[in-house]
Structure formats: C-alpha cells, structure tokens
Amino acid sequence: MSGSRHLLSVSDLGTDGIAEVLRVAEAFAEVERRSVPKVPTLRGKVVATLFFEESTRTRLSFETAAKRLSADVLSLAVATSSVKKGESLRDTVETVEAMGIDAVIIRHSSAGAPHLVARWVERAHVVNAGDGWHEHPTQALLDCFTVRQVLAERKGVAPDELGIGCFEGLRVLIVGDVRHSRVARSEVLAYTALGAHVTLAAPGSLLPPSLEGWPVEVATDLDAALGDADVVSLLRLQAERGSGSFVPTLREYTARWGLTARRAARLGEDAIVTHPGPMVRGVEIASDVADLPRTVVTQQVANGVAVRMAILFLLLGGELPGTAEVPAVA
Amino acid sequence: MPDATLVIRGGTVIGPERSARLDVAVRDGAVVGLAEAIDPPRGAAVLDATGCLVGPGLVDLHAHLRQPGREEAETIETGARAAALGGYTAIVAMPNTEPAIDSAGVAGEVLALGAGCTAEVAVAGAITVGRAGTALAPLGELAALGVTLFTDDGAGVQDGALMRRALDYAKGLGVTLAQHCEDACLAAGGAMHEGSWSSRLGIPGTPAAAEEAMVARDITLARLTGAPVHFLHLSTAGSVELVRRAKAEGLAVTAEAAPHHMLLTHAAVAGYDPVFRVNPPLRTDEDVAAVVAGLCDGTIDAVATDHAPHAPESKEVPFDQAPPGMLGLQTALPIAWEVLSPHLAPERVFALMSAQPAAIARLTATDPRVGGHSAQGGPVELGAVANLCVFDPAATTVVDPMQLASRSRNTPYAGRTLAGAVRHTVLRGEPVVIDAVAQR
Numbered sequence: 001m002s003g004s005r006h007l008l009s010v011s012d013l014g015t016d017g018i019a020e021v022l023r024v025a026e027a028f029a030e031v032e033r034r035s036v037p038k039v040p041t042l043r044g045k046v047v048a049t050l051f052f053e054e055s056t057r058t059r060l061s062f063e064t065a066a067k068r069l070s071a072d073v074l075s076l077a078v079a080t081s082s083v084k085k086g087e088s089l090r091d092t093v094e095t096v097e098a099m100g101i102d103a104v105i106i107r108h109s110s111a112g113a114p115h116l117v118a119r120w121v122e123r124a125h126v127v128n129a130g131d132g133w134h135e136h137p138t139q140a141l142l143d144c145f146t147v148r149q150v151l152a153e154r155k156g157v158a159p160d161e162l163g164i165g166c167f168e169g170l171r172v173l174i175v176g177d178v179r180h181s182r183v184a185r186s187e188v189l190a191y192t193a194l195g196a197h198v199t200l201a202a203p204g205s206l207l208p209p210s211l212e213g214w215p216v217e218v219a220t221d222l223d224a225a226l227g228d229a230d231v232v233s234l235l236r237l238q239a240e241r242g243s244g245s246f247v248p249t250l251r252e253y254t255a256r257w258g259l260t261a262r263r264a265a266r267l268g269e270d271a272i273v274t275h276p277g278p279m280v281r282g283v284e285i286a287s288d289v290a291d292l293p294r295t296v297v298t299q300q301v302a303n304g305v306a307v308r309m310a311i312l313f314l315l316l317g318g319e320l321p322g323t324a325e326v327p328a329v330a
Numbered sequence: 331m332p333d334a335t336l337v338i339r340g341g342t343v344i345g346p347e348r349s350a351r352l353d354v355a356v357r358d359g360a361v362v363g364l365a366e367a368i369d370p371p372r373g374a375a376v377l378d379a380t381g382c383l384v385g386p387g388l389v390d391l392h393a394h395l396r397q398p399g400r401e402e403a404e405t406i407e408t409g410a411r412a413a414a415l416g417g418y419t420a421i422v423a424m425p426n427t428e429p430a431i432d433s434a435g436v437a438g439e440v441l442a443l444g445a446g447c448t449a450e451v452a453v454a455g456a457i458t459v460g461r462a463g464t465a466l467a468p469l470g471e472l473a474a475l476g477v478t479l480f481t482d483d484g485a486g487v488q489d490g491a492l493m494r495r496a497l498d499y500a501k502g503l504g505v506t507l508a509q510h511c512e513d514a515c516l517a518a519g520g521a522m523h524e525g526s527w528s529s530r531l532g533i534p535g536t537p538a539a540a541e542e543a544m545v546a547r548d549i550t551l552a553r554l555t556g557a558p559v560h561f562l563h564l565s566t567a568g569s570v571e572l573v574r575r576a577k578a579e580g581l582a583v584t585a586e587a588a589p590h591h592m593l594l595t596h597a598a599v600a601g602y603d604p605v606f607r608v609n610p611p612l613r614t615d616e617d618v619a620a621v622v623a624g625l626c627d628g629t630i631d632a633v634a635t636d637h638a639p640h641a642p643e644s645k646e647v648p649f650d651q652a653p654p655g656m657l658g659l660q661t662a663l664p665i666a667w668e669v670l671s672p673h674l675a676p677e678r679v680f681a682l683m684s685a686q687p688a689a690i691a692r693l694t695a696t697d698p699r700v701g702g703h704s705a706q707g708g709p710v711e712l713g714a715v716a717n718l719c720v721f722d723p724a725a726t727t728v729v730d731p732m733q734l735a736s737r738s739r740n741t742p743y744a745g746r747t748l749a750g751a752v753r754h755t756v757l758r759g760e761p762v763v764i765d766a767v768a769q770r
Contacts (some may be wrong), residue, residue: 008589028550055446067605088643088646089646089647089648090646092649094728095573108648109651110530110648110649110651111533111602111648111649111650112531112532112533112648112649113648115602116602116646116647116648131535132533132650133532133533134531134532182532185530185532208529208530209525209528209529209535210524210525210528210529212525212526212529213530214530236474272754313394321627
C-alpha cells in the first residue's frame with residue numbers, strides 16, 4: 001500500500017493506493033457472494049481489535065473481514081480489560097503485541113492515538129478505525145467503493161472497468177458536522193485524491209476553524225448546492241461530542257441543514273446519498289429519504305467488509321504497491 | 331591580582347552597552363579584577379574561556395520546579411542543576427505546586443529547599459488561594475518573605491473584578507502581578523493552536539483570541555489601577571501588538587516570551603507527539619516572527635523558559651490527554667542565541683536573559699535575609715557579585731533527553747544540534763558548572 005506499513009490516514013495510500021484498495025476489494029466482494037464466503041489467505045495471522053470507543057458496524061465489519069480471510073481475531077473489550085485498572089495505552093498495546101499479533105485495529109476518542117500506537121509497535125501493522133475528529137480511512141474507502149459500484153451498475157459494467165476515472169469531476173457534497181467528523185476528513189482526502197470536486201455545506205460553527213490547504217469549496221446555502229451534487233454525503237450531528245451546543249436546536253438544524261423530503265426533491269435524478277451511520281432519522285435525514293433507493297446506507301455497510309478485507313490483505317500480505325495479486329478466488 | 335581564587339581567562343566580557351576582551355578575577359564571591367591579562371595566583375582555579383562570552387548569570391522568570399507535590403517530575407535541586415547547566419544563576423519558581431505556593435508556609439519551604447542549590451531560587455506566589463481564582467492569597471504575608479512576583483500561572487485569573495482588586499491591593503507592597511493570559515471559556519477543550527494544523531489533525535484548538543482577550547483586559551486593568559502587570563509567555567502576534575501599544579501609551583507593563591515560541595510552530599504537532607503539547611500552544615510562523623520582532627524592538631522584555639517537566643509516563647498518552655509543558659532551562663540560551671543573535675548584539679541578547687528579567691523579578695540588589703538572594707542580572711564589573719555565565723557561541727549543544735539534568739525528558743529538541751553551548755556557570759564566585767559538567 002504505497003509502501004506504508006500502517007493505515008493511519010487516507011493520505012498514507014495516495015491515489016494509486018486507493019485505486020488498488022478498490023480493485024482488491026472488488027475481488028473480495030465476489031468472495032462474499034459465494035455460499036461459503038471464506039478464503040484461507042490470512043490463515044495463521046492474528047488480528048486484534050482495540051476499541052476504546054463504542055462502535056457497532058466498524059468493529060463487526062473488521063472482525064468479519066478478518067474471519068473471512070481466515071485470520072484469528074482477538075477482540076479487546078475495553079470495558080472489561082485492564083484498561084479499567086489504569087493500564088496505559090502503551091502497556092496495553094505492548095501486551096497485545098507480545099501475544100504475537102500481526103495487526104492492531106484501533107479506535108480511540110483521541111486524534112492521533114493510532115499514530116502513537118504505530119510508533120510503539122515493533123512488527124504489528126496498525127489500522128486506524130477512527131481517531132477522535134481526525135480520520136476514519138476505511139469508511140471513506142468504502143464510501144468511494146460504494147459510489148463506484150452504483151455508477152457501474154447504472155452503466156451496466158463491472159466496477160473495475162470504470163477504474164477511478166468515474167471519480168474525475170464527480171461533484172461530492174459533504175453536509176453537516178464537518179468540524180467533529182473524522183469521516184469528513186477522510187472523505188475529503190479520498191474523494192479529492194480520486195479527482196472529485198468536494199464541497200462542504202455546514203453552519204459556520206460546524207466547519208473546521210481553518211480550511212487552509214483543504215481542496216474544497218464551502219456552500220453556505222444547502223438548497224442551492226444540492227442541485228449540483230452527484231453524491232451527497234450526510235454526516236451525523238455528533239451530540240455525544242457536544243455538537244448539540246454548536247447549533248441552537250435540532251429542529252433548526254434540520255430545517256436549515258437536514259435532508260428533508262422537500263429538500264431531497266431538489267436532488268438530481270442520479271444523485272447518490274451516503275451516510276456513514278448510525279443515522280439519526282429526523283435530524284440530518286428524513287426517514288422517507290433514508291429509505292429511498294438513492295440512499296445507499298445498507299450497501300455501504302455490506303461493502304465495508306470487502307474493503308476491510310482488502311486493507312488487511314494488502315497490509316498483512318506484505319505485497320509491494322501495484323504488484324499485489326488478488327488471491328486465487330476461483 | 332594576587333588574592334584572586336578564581337580566574338576566567340580568554341573571554342569577552344559582556345557589558346550592558348559594549349563588550350571587551352577581558353580576564354575576570356574573582357574572590358570571596360565578587361569580581362575583583364577585570365583586565366586584558368590576569369596571571370592567576372598560585373592555587374587559584376582557572377576557567378578557560380577562550381572564544382567565549384562572559385556575561386552575567388542568566389535569570390529565569392518562569393520555571394516549574396514541581397516541588398512540593400510532583401517530585402517524580404522535578405525537584406528544586408534537579409531543576410536548579412538544570413538551570414546552572416543552562417547558564418542560569420537565578421530562577422523564579424512558579425507557584426502551581428501541590429499545594430500551591432499561596433501561603434508563607436509553602437513559600438518558606440520552597441525557599442529553604444532552594445538554599446544551597448546550584449542556582450538561586452526565588453519564588454512567585456499565587457494571586458489567589460489555591461490558584462482557584464476565587465479569593466485573594468495573602469500577598470502581603472508572602473511579600474514580607476521577599477516574594478515579589480505573583481501569578482496563578484497555569485491558568486489566568488478569569489474574574490476581572492478579582493484581578494482588579496488584586497492589582498489595587500498589591501499597591502505599595504513592591505510587587506508585580508504576572509498573568510497567564512488565557513480566557514478559559516475561549517480556550518475550553520483546546521490542546522493545540524486553533525488553525526490550519528488543528529483543523530487538519532482533528533485536535534481541538536485554542537484560538538489566539540483566548541490569549542489576546544486577556545492581554546487586552548489586563549492592559550485596561552493596568553490603565554485603571556496604575557499597577558504594574560507582567561505578561562507571561564506571550565505567544566501570538568496580536569498579544570505582542572497589544573503590549574507594544576500599551577508600552578507606547580506609557581503603561582507599566584512588561585512581557586516575556588519562551589524560547590519554544592521563538593522557534594517552533596504548530597506544524598510540529600503533525601506527528602501527534604505529546605512532547606509538543608504546551609500552553610500557550612505552539613502557533614503559526616507569523617506568530618513566531620512577531621514574538622522575535624517583539625524581543626528585538628523591546629516590546630518583550632525577557633526570555634523566560636516556562637520550564638515544565640512532566641514524568642515520562644504522563645507524556646506517553648494520546649496528545650490531547652498529555653499535560654502541557656516542555657523542558658527549557660538547559661536549552662534556552664542556545665536557542666535564544668540561534669534566533670536572536672542574527673538581529674541583536676550579544677549585549678542585548680544577554681540583557682533579555684539576565685538584566686531585564688532580574689529587574690522584573692526585583693532581584694538586582696542583594697537581599698541578605700534568610701531565603702534572600704545575591705544581586706542578579708549584572709553588570710559584570712568590579713565589586714559585583716560573581717554570578718557569571720560563560721557561553722561559547724562557536725560550540726554546539728546536542729540535545730539528548732537522557733543526558734539532561736532534569737528528572738523528566740520532555741524536551742522538544744531531542745536529537746537537535748543547537749548553536750552555542752554554555753561552558754561554565756559561576757554562582758557567587760563558585761564554579762558550579764565547569765566545561766558543561768555540573769560540579770555538584
């Protein structure tokens with residue numbers, strides 16, 4: 001994966017690395033359609049998930065991905081671990097690595113925690129499964145994967161045939177709590193690396209304090225921006241991170257920034273709506289809109305497994321960039 | 331110079347205005363001879379200072395010595411040793427200890443522990459009880475012990491009315507109140523400078539406005555009360571400009587800046603290494619340039635280290651969970667030299683690190699009381715107390731965290747090679763550092 005031993009940020013991959021992840025994920029998506037969706041690729045490897053923050057889909061998705069690759073999975077439940085006895089992150093990581101772990105998948109409420117872990121481990125690969133407001137690289141990758149899949153379906157071609165050319169000039173509108181969103185930061189990096197135009201739409205209090213160096217535009221009027229969008233990426237208002245106080249009321253937020261049914265009618269015919277989940281129906285997305293065919297949330301979840309299989313395969317297989325052969329799936 | 335017990339040979343003595351190639355003879359803790367060539371009498375100690383600058387011992391307005399309460403991070407003795415190795419002969423111990431230095435009892439303990447160390451230790455008292463920002467500490471009781479600087483450093487006094495009352499109350503005590511300028515509401519949750527890097531890294535930021543709002547408030551309080559105010563560790567271009575205008579207006583304000591704010595920027599946080607977490611945070615290139623410009627044009631009166639040791643385990647945590655602060659005493663002069671000597675004469679660099687901070691802390695005259703101090707801040711002249719810093723600008727300092735005298739290792743300069751090296755430090759005539767080695 002562009003020579004990087006860890007996946008801490010989408011920027012570790014670069015454009016070619018992202019393209020490769022999408023390509024390999026496509027092969028694993030095929031595995032998933034089989035009656036026994038399992039390959040022996042990572043037999044003998046051990047993958048540990050260290051989630052210091054709650055998660056439903058990401059943790060299940062990574063563990064499913066590892067199991068479908070025949071890796072052994074260790075799952076550290078922080079609530080019942082020695083972390084509760086005051087064990088430091090460093091000691092926890094060193095303990096886990098001493099057990100012969102090949103990959104550590106970490107989620108943490110602090111930005112940069114996976115970077116520290118990557119500095120401490122001697123041989124394990126580190127995968128960032130979400131760190132504070134910073135990044136959630138695999139989410140952005142599966143979002144790109146899903147968008148390409150939808151575009152390919154509509155054209156009646158295989159996604160691989162589209163390559164990454166389908167992202168060139170694609171207009172992506174990211175709506176909502178960008179300030180506190182690790183998904184948004186990873187999506188901006190991933191979509192722009194693939195050639196898409198990214199626009200952020202949010203109240204000023206939910207934008208990052210500085211967008212210096214971000215290759216994005218900012219829309220102050222969601223209604224005007226919606227009509228132009230090929231992809232609308234909705235973000236959750238992160239009430240548990242105090243985002244509630246960044247807007248006066250949820251009702252006002254929904255009225256100004258939510259994808260209501262009335263607003264969804266402004267979308268172009270082919271526009272795709274993504275959401276990293278968990279959705280809060282009635283806040284950032286109306287329930288009716290969430291259930292429209294253009295809203296691909298379930299597809300995103302399904303694709304998460306294939307994309308994470310690709311990440312684990314590419315990291316643990318140790319292949320050089322561009323030379324990774326898709327495992328024999330015949 | 332038949333009676334000298336110590337001769338420093340071959341150096342250039344830094345005067346307040348100009349400097350000269352002079353040997354220095356010392357006896358009974360005082361400078362007794364200054365001449366181009368002094369033959370050391372038999373039995374006298376000789377320090378080679380060839381190619382070195384011989385200046386007044388440095389004075390630090392801002393050292394966190396962690397004792398009492400956090401002795402695993404630093405003690406007064408280890409902090410004073412780090413100071414001596416950095417060329418300092420006097421340091422002001424900050425009051426954010428556990429308990430805080432908010433009573434004569436704690437101040438007396440710190441002064442007693444400081445006596446006999448390799449640098450003189452003065453004490454800054456807290457402005458409010460427990461540094462809690464709600465009730466005035468006994469400023470007069472502390473002033474009677476010789477405390478001349480007061481601050482709640484680590485936090486600013488948030489309540490403007492309380493700060494105003496403290497300034498009014500302190501009049502006539504011969505003391506200065508110093509502010510850690512940070513509006514707690516504006517800064518809430520911040521772990522680094524709010525800007526392009528914090529936005530990219532996803533780390534909650536502290537805006538420059540959090541500092542500037544309190545600088546502005548306290549300038550208005552200095553105007554209102556007429557009392558002197560010292561601004562600790564200025565870090566933003568806006569703060570420097572506010573102080574510049576306040577001085578032009580003639581207000582009794584002084585200011586300091588830390589070496590890391592003269593050199594490092596928020597880009598250093600890119601790797602999430604908690605060693606770069608400090609408060610005020612590392613800021614932008616423009617802020618660094620403004621701090622340096624402020625030191626050069628006299629807006630900022632002193633370089634102060636904000637030496638803030640933290641035990642290694644407390645810095646081996648995610649960035650936003652680490653306590654803010656970095657070591658400074660052993661690296662301050664090489665950094666100040668690197669940054670300032672291209673713009674300022676050597677006399678001016680030394681003034682920013684010795685005479686001017688000594689004046690702010692009112693350490694320039696000998697205080698013979700128990701817990702007192704010798705005259706600090708120079709000048710190096712006949713009859714003066716021999717507090718001296720011998721600095722070799724042609725040498726280099728390679729920073730190895732494991733080799734520092736501090737109990738902690740949180741230097742942001744690990745592995746760096748800095749310009750210049752402190753060679754000898756003389757405290758009241760005693761060579762406490764010889765060839766960069768602490769003698770006790």
